[in-house]
Amino acid sequence: MDITSIIEPLNAEQRQAVTAPSQPLLVLAGAGSGKTRVLVHRIAWQIRVEGLSPHSILAVTFTNKAAREMRSRIEELLKIPANAMWIGTFHGLAHRLLRRHAEQARLPPTFQVMDSADQLRVIKRLLSGMNLDEARWPPKQVQWYINAQKDEGVRARHLPDTGDLFARQMIAIYRAYEELCERSGLVDFAELLLRAHELLRDNPEVLAFYRQRFRHVHVDEFQDTNTIQYAWLRLLTEGLDNLFVVGDDDQSIYGWRGAKIENIYSFQKHYPTHQLIKLEQNYRSTGNILKAANEVIAHNDGRLGKELWTESGEGEPISVYAAFNELDEAYFVVERIKAWINEGGLRSDAAILYRSNAQSRQFEEKLVASGIPYRVYGGLRFFDRAEIKNALAYLRLIANRHDDVSFERVVNTPARGIGAKTVDEIRLLARDRSVSLWQAADTMIRQGRISARAGNALAGFMALIERLGEDSEGLELYEKVRKAVETSGLLDLYRKDKAENGEEKVENLEELVNAARLFDYNADNEENLGELELFLAHAALEAGEMQGEDFDDCVQLMTLHSAKGLEFKLVFMVGLEEGLFPSLQSVEDPGRLEEERRLCYVGMTRAMRSLYLTYAESRRLYGRDSYPRPSRFLREIPAECLQEVRMRGTFSRPVAAAPANPKTPAAESRYRLGQRVSHAKFGEGVVLQIEGEGAQERAQINFRNTGTKWLMLAYAQLEVL
Template identity: 70%
Template sequence: MDVTAIIDPLNDAQRLAVTADSGAMLVLAGAGSGKTRVLVHRMAWQIVAGRHAPHSLLAVTFTNKAAREMRSRIETLLDMSAHSLWIGTFHGLAHRLLRRHTTEARLPDSFQVMDSADQLRVIKRILVSLGYDEAKWPAKQIQWHINAQKDEGIRARHTADVGDVYQRTMLQIYLAYEQLCDRSGLVDFAELLLRAHELLRDNPGVLAHYRQRFQHVHVDEFQDTNSIQYAWLRLLTQDANNLFVVGDDDQSIYGWRGAKIENIYRFQKDNPGHQVIKLEQNYRSTGNILAAANKIIANNSGRMGKELWTESGTGEPILLYVAFNEQDEAYFVVERIRAWVNDGGMRSDVAILYRSNAQSRQFEERLMQAGMPYRVYGGLRFFDRAEIKTALAYLRLMANRHDDASFERVINTPTRGIGAKSLDDIRNLARGQTTSLWSAAILLLQSGQLSARAANALNGFLLLIKKLGDDTADSTLHEKVKTVIESSGLKDFYKKDKDKAEEKVENLEELVNAARHFETANLPDDEDNFTELDRFLSHAALESGDMQAEEFEDCVQLMTLHSAKGLEFKLVFLVGLEEGLFPSQQSVDDIARLEEERRLCYVGITRAMRQLYITYSESRQLYGRESYPRPSRFLREIPADTIQEVRQRAQVQRPVAHINVAAKPAVLTEGHSFKAGEKVKHEKFGIGTILQTEGEGAKERVQIKFPEGPKWLMLAFAKLEKV
């Protein structure tokens, strides 16, 4: 292949980046501007033009999928094997280095890499050996602390004892963890990076070898690098001026997990002779979508600055829907997806993007009711999440003491000092007596075989379950759920969890909302022997098992905005744009966090290729609370001529003035005799507002918000009058 075949498909800016002379270079690549194409063509051009041999090129990215794609595209472009190129993730390449230099890295030849679960088990063993109570010193919190220290290049020996009890304890555990890993030849993921950095730093001969070998180093998603990754790259390239990085300061959204947006600015300071090339032509989205993204991100300070543009035309306006509540929001989104599919669109070209995982429940429920397959991308469906399954297990055990699976799940969550031996004794007795674990636990207590400490712990658990049942006997369903979450200690337990603690607590609070909604939506049936709790637990089990699509099935994609980075969809619904939700409540008083939220909004908008819907709700039940939020500040930052409001046919007062959008409503027509937003009068419940409608003809029913709360009514029997 000749050089022209490599550079001819490129635009001017891409060609400039690909063919630039060797030297430090920052390619500032906007969303959808072809950054992977530039990296691949850059390496291919260097090989074909005779600038560098394949074995002298190194390319680093963040995911195995991205590394495989990069290698595949180079092989296709050059029609040759890319085996001699070093292409991989930071962790993968660090592992490769350590395997080659175990002696210099002070590792045994047979060292083993631990995954996150293995690492957690090791930390729990250390807590036991040091005599620490895991209830007071959660293993996940310690895991987070150790990994964060390593990401900053900090060993236990580098940390001074400042007299603080917390820091002193963490230091002691970190030191014991390091010693155990060294003795056992164990390496965790964070250790791979730190140890690889130390290998190069402390062995001049090894460093010189790789500096000489890698004549050009390429880095993808540079804005996502952390401190130790940047230090590793600096060691390899410090004197050679041969670092080629592609990144986008406007898409730096992982500060919460250690990514340093500052590394883009450090790169410029550390490489005085560097070049900066901006890729601003977008090949993904329409002009209206890009205009909105450009205008929003311009409100962030300290940007390097770029303006995305496209040759594909203005496209459809962004459509804004103001929902009455979260159920109306989900109903609207699913109906628009249904229309898309009916017009010949693929479900897999549709994404619903949200800020918080807890928001997925309403959309999952509505998609299930519509018989529409979906997949929760990069996460679990609501009722499959561990914290939700644990809370439901408490409820199941309250409803049925002989539910062994639920007994096993909750007996030591939160940790309450019931050890593995006591559990084995219960299991053995249950098998021997052919009885349930609950009954076996009672028999074991009566036998007097347990130590006083174990007996107290087990008895406390049994009394807790009984008390939860007694205390909630006359409670409504959502009150039962709320009491279990709080009185069982689950809420406090997950608050201490450093691994997505806030998200897990929010999910638990959303379970209360699910129960409250079930109270109003669950129509009476003929099965009087089933309690409302029984029906809710059955509902949760059925929702957990169905409608999650197979890997290659045509299905709607649900995901958080963080999970959406790097993806694109023809039709995107960006939902829940409300103050306190997006941007999050934690960010509104913190400039740095607010700017990261705005970058997250920019990422969400630029996932859309052809059509973007944005929604917010006038009222929302979320995290166990009802609120009446203001529209997100990000809506006010969208140019008025790019957005159009979608309204129901009934004229309902909406806070349009707050968001300064063009008043050109697109009317939706729906075949129901009542419309959302209409006022109606009921003989018993008084005057209320229609929230949503379902079904047709004799089966049509409506949800109405009355002064005493929302209710579902069958129109055939309700005798409603329009007000």
């Protein structure tokens, strides 16, 4: 048996993980250490060498993109289709389970999956029906509360009444939300996971079937699992030696959305016969970047512990730039990017990483002014666009008349004379009779409860949906989609829209038809769902995707959280200041501060060749001026890893150490080293360094009361004493 293709590309530790005997296995995979390769080759080894059936493989990832990549690489390595394996996201696989066992899960066969935006619409409608003021009960906060409870496996009936009035009302909202979703056959993303866990927990025969079927369970990014995801995995693998997880406690950065770093530590207690394998050889970054990242993350307590290393050489030092303010910071970064491009570098190989989205504006303005294309990573994706969601709502109503979210979204889109008052009356009747909006609307028409004009408009809308359902019978999926976007009036609506990108919206609707044409109905369809139902579920799951699309050749701007899993030759981590990064909220909370440090570690290890760290000595953010101290993370990097850079020239020294020998000032400068000066805001000080010329001339001044600062001399209005 030729196993060369499976074993040869692996280093010693990767090979140990891939060929390990069946037992609980925790692979601690550092940044850039080839964790996806290990997962893929482990599955290939089990099928090719151990003779396992692909039917017995379950592999869980966190994004659809990662699942597609894993499936593709397995097929390429084994030269067999991967359809028999269950490879997908937690949400995707939970959806698959619920479709197969809807009855045992207490769901209607035609249940619909809501994305986050649709869930928010349901909550807003619910709050209105309960006569609750959104100012006091913000829908986003209610949404977060409900999802957080579900992530912990908690139903409304499980929550105790502590006597707190706020908590009591939130529980009542949660209970009403559960009832509405049950009545309408709606399932949100958090419900997918909770319901799938309850399905296995409460149906021993179902659990026994899947324990027997999935002889080997593989999990990617294990450090990002939440409570209910880990509970689901434990149910499937309890008492078995078949759980293979890959993760990195140093890259656990999603605590704010429910991820539990404790899971990776609890694994060793819950699976006492486990084996721990560390992947520490990095194939991405230079030695200098890795040394700095190792030193920063070493300041966190309780780590499982590992040290990244590379065979690719030490590389250049990390560059640190102290900007006068955020404008100077943006100017410096864009100038370096221009130099990178002029030297032949690709724009798409350069990334600007920031802690807060609010930081991006200055960089965007400077990039536009310089004529450099850029992309803010994480913009609206295809299935998130309003025109696409409208078209999908029509399709959902064709599949399920009792989908309240879709009914409400398009009952008057395009406008057909059904006003907000009519919709409110429909909601009221639906709530009072515990029926769907469709049923309530039908009752109102038959009983003449609304005006003739509104009744005719409403009857016309419902007849349109019925006709679409009848006319779509027997059509190909893409023909159903085309008929829906044409007959609904959406195409005409956007063709007439000359003010708001109507042409682009028409093109998007046409692309939706094309997406339906290319949709692979046979993939992952053991449940034998209809094409339309499967396509709608696919659209909802894609809309919840966390990763963006493939890059064009443009500079990438993104938050540090968004950068996880990516890599770039040139990286700028900006805004390394106390109160910004680490964030102000984390400074007094040891747990949150450690997550901020992990975020810094993730950001640094995105850089392959060149890493710049910048901070501003003054910054206007969120409408306020501040004069922050450099981030503690800068001080945690060894001095020998750093070089401090200026707009003109470079010199090496530790950050925040005593000044090096100053550079000779420009001959025309009116200031000199050692000169005493006064500033209107900072008071008296002494000039330590001068650099630059003309409008770019600036000085480092040690002020008696406020410490050392760099000031642009053209604007500082210093008085010589």
